Amino acid sequence: MNARTDLELVGLVKHYGDAVAVAGIDLKIAGGAYCCLLGPSGCGKTSTLRMIAGHELPTEGSVLLAGREITELSPAERGTAMMFQSYALFPHLTVLQNVAFSAQMKGVAKAEREAKAGQLLELVAMTPYAQRLPAALSGGQQQRVALARALMTQPRVLLLDEPLSALDPFLRIKMRAELQRWHRELGMTFVHVTHSQEEAMALADLVVVMNHGRIEQAGPAREVFERPRTEFVARFIGAHNVITTPGGKLAVRSDRCELSGGEASAGGLPVVVRAIEYQGNHVLVHLVQPGTTETADDDAPSAAWVASMPDAKFHQQPIAPGQQLSLHWTEADAHSLAA
């Protein structure tokens, strides 16, 4: 990590008329980190990224890169580069010309800009496609070109807005590995916006979970998963049960929950099996409070839980919908959620 290239957001606020997109964000991203801004649609991720990129002016607050205030600098002056969701390649320019475009605008000589663009195409394994037009490329190939084009400005921070959302699930997983490799090889800071917790977990050193224009939790992926701070984070990250007790709300991982037979069993939370989902190496047992109707359940997610168990264990003693069981967990696996 290079402390000199830390990116800092200080008291960042963005209003669009009466709408509050970002309600006050303080965040420090270490130089060289892979940061994912994660959250549901409308939580303010893209607005935050656009303020870092210089495509949007904050209503309040500032953006600092390597200790230098860059809040009001133009996108080209601040040392960041954005890779857009739609890739936004020029359709009438070849791959090489697309990558060289920003240098052409700056008046860099043809031979020099094409040599630099050629090096970047090599980095993203697109050299054989240099003379093609974007329309003759697959989604994954277009994305590689978009990355090479963003790198042409030699940014310290690469900003990625939902970079994998246009790809099919198979390609998305392949491109995740490529992003990791590029991040490692380039050694620069990546800030990646996503609504996919799986993507954030797979990629980020720093996961920033956002809700209603604020940060709910920021930390390493494992910390956020192991210790979600709030009910929102536990639910959004998934694979957790939120259990209401007289002492407050608890989060317990669904793979740490155990089921035991019948109402007669001592302790535990009485539950009824609503559905079974086979997942290959494990089985998800969906549970509700006894007496819950389907409609009421949809309106009250807090009264629904999941026990995730290894497939071998499930098949030893299969469970069926409608069965009454008890849900158990150990104290060590439960932790309190902030009110």
Ligand SMILES: Nc1ncnc2c1ncn2[C@@H]1O[C@H](COP(=O)(O)OP(=O)(O)OP(=O)(O)O)[C@@H](O)[C@H]1O
């Ligand atoms: N130009 C705009 N004018 C008015 N409101 C806007 C504008 N841009 C965003 N908003 C509003 O600000 C809020 C945050 O939007 P933003 O795009 O930052 O969220 P997001 O988390 O990136 O969502 P998504 O994942 O859907 O892109 C939303 O309620 C949105 O409707």
